[in-house]
Amino acid sequence: MTADEQKRATGEAAAALVEDGMVVGLGTGSTAAWFVKALAARKLDIRGVPTSVATAELAASLGMRLTSLDEVSSIDLTVDGADEIGPGLSLIKGGGAALLREKLVWEASRRCVCIADAGKVVRTLGAFALPIEVVAFAHKTTALRISDALADCDIGVRPRLRLKDGAPVATDGGNLIYDAACGAIPDPARLAEALKGVTGVVDHGLFLDLADEALIGRETGVERLV
Numbered sequence: 001m002t003a004d005e006q007k008r009a010t011g012e013a014a015a016a017l018v019e020d021g022m023v024v025g026l027g028t029g030s031t032a033a034w035f036v037k038a039l040a041a042r043k044l045d046i047r048g049v050p051t052s053v054a055t056a057e058l059a060a061s062l063g064m065r066l067t068s069l070d071e072v073s074s075i076d077l078t079v080d081g082a083d084e085i086g087p088g089l090s091l092i093k094g095g096g097a098a099l100l101r102e103k104l105v106w107e108a109s110r111r112c113v114c115i116a117d118a119g120k121v122v123r124t125l126g127a128f129a130l131p132i133e134v135v136a137f138a139h140k141t142t143a144l145r146i147s148d149a150l151a152d153c154d155i156g157v158r159p160r161l162r163l164k165d166g167a168p169v170a171t172d173g174g175n176l177i178y179d180a181a182c183g184a185i186p187d188p189a190r191l192a193e194a195l196k197g198v199t200g201v202v203d204h205g206l207f208l209d210l211a212d213e214a215l216i217g218r219e220t221g222v223e224r225l226v
């Protein structure tokens with residue numbers, strides 16, 4: 001299977017986990033889009049909580065009933081992609097700039113299933129540059145503080161402002177994204193705590209102790225990791 005076929009297979013496998021009546025968190029990205037399409041095709045009586053404007057638009061275009069986190073007490077199941085899957089189902093997310101809404105939805109979910117192609121599985125997190133969402137006000141100052149936090153965690157890199165067509169990428173919430181090309185993150189929990197301690201950082205793409213399981217697309221089929 002190609003990477004895209006693997007993504008599709010995991011999205012379809014995850015859609016099979018959804019039951020009538022559920023409130024379902026809808027992830028963001030190309031893998032999550034396969035899930036949303038497969039789920040919509042099942043025509044279940046469910047409500048979806050999208051993690052981005054893009055996912056909301058896709059789900060609505062497929063006729064899915066949507067709600068928001070503030071309208072439901074909790075979410076039964078969230079399915080979302082990842083940029084890296086490391087030991088213990090530690091994740092890097094945020095390649096699609098949706099990490100804040102994704103984390104809010106994941107944290108409100110009883111069960112979180114990560115779906116990804118095999119190329120996302122790594123021994124050590126950090127080859128994928130870690131997305132960090134910051135408020136726009138004084139973001140350059142915040143970036144300096146982020147460099148200090150990274151250095152405190154033995155990571156000597158400067159985060160780079162994410163640009164698209166020469167302009168800063170704005171998240172759905174109007175914030176900016178910095179990417180830190182760490183190379184390797186020796187202690188993800190320590191780094192997560194250090195980044196959350198920086199004023200101006202809204203959140204970061206380390207998703208630790210959040211995924212309950214992962215469905216990984218392999219050449220031979222879909223493998224379940226718990």
Ligand code: 5RP
Nearest residue numbers: 029030031081094095096098
């Ligand atoms: C968006 C994300 C995505 O889930 C992540 O970037 C994976 O995307 P894709 O499925 O397109 O590879 O975290 O913020």
